[in-house]
Amino acid sequence: MGMSVTISAAAEQDAEQIFRLQYLCFQSEAALYGNYRIAPLVQSLDSVRQEVAEDCVFVARLGDEVVGSVRGRITEDGTAAIGKLCVHPRLQGHGIGARLLRAAEAALAEERGAKTFRLEAGHRSEGNLRLYSKVGYQRVGTSKGSDGVPMIVLEKKAESYATTA
Secondary structure, three states: OOOOEEEEEOOHHHHHHHHHHHHHHOHHHHHHHOOOOOHHHHOOHHHHHHHHHHOEEEEEEEOOEEEEEEEEEEOOOOOEEEEEEEEOHHHOOOOHHHHHHHHHHHHHHHOOOOOEEEEEEEOOOHHHHHHHHHOOOEEEEEEEOOOOOEEEEEEEEHHHHHHHO
16 A cells, blocks of 8 residues: 555534545344435534534544544533545545544543543444454443444543553
8 A cells, every 4th residue: 555544633624524435334224114205314514613613523644534523522421423434435444433433532531531432333334343343342231323323332431442452
């Protein structure tokens, strides 16, 4: 490849690349559930821009290209909600997703005071569930996405992020 993938906080000008990448990456999730109305596929560009401005958003870059992203925010109960983790299909399986998670967890714990990290994955999303388990997340319940997809809720304590990611 010649270049290495770098992880950094997203900037305002990254929003459009994140938007396009998210649309590409979540096609396989939509196919798993036969539902092309899942939240990442119907999110607007303006909404992505707002998340980049307000939330904790990290990107993986290969040169100037955004090849991965993740978002996190602190909820009313002080939990860090992490979501929309995606890595370009051609680069999956090389640890980029774990690196993005680690960056988001560090920022959410150190800069925003998160004590617990929470994320959700579709119940059929075996690869995602494997990754989350590998980096220390444990299943704590289930929910139903706004799109009707049954979700597995996973959590881990913030003090564990440095040792498991």
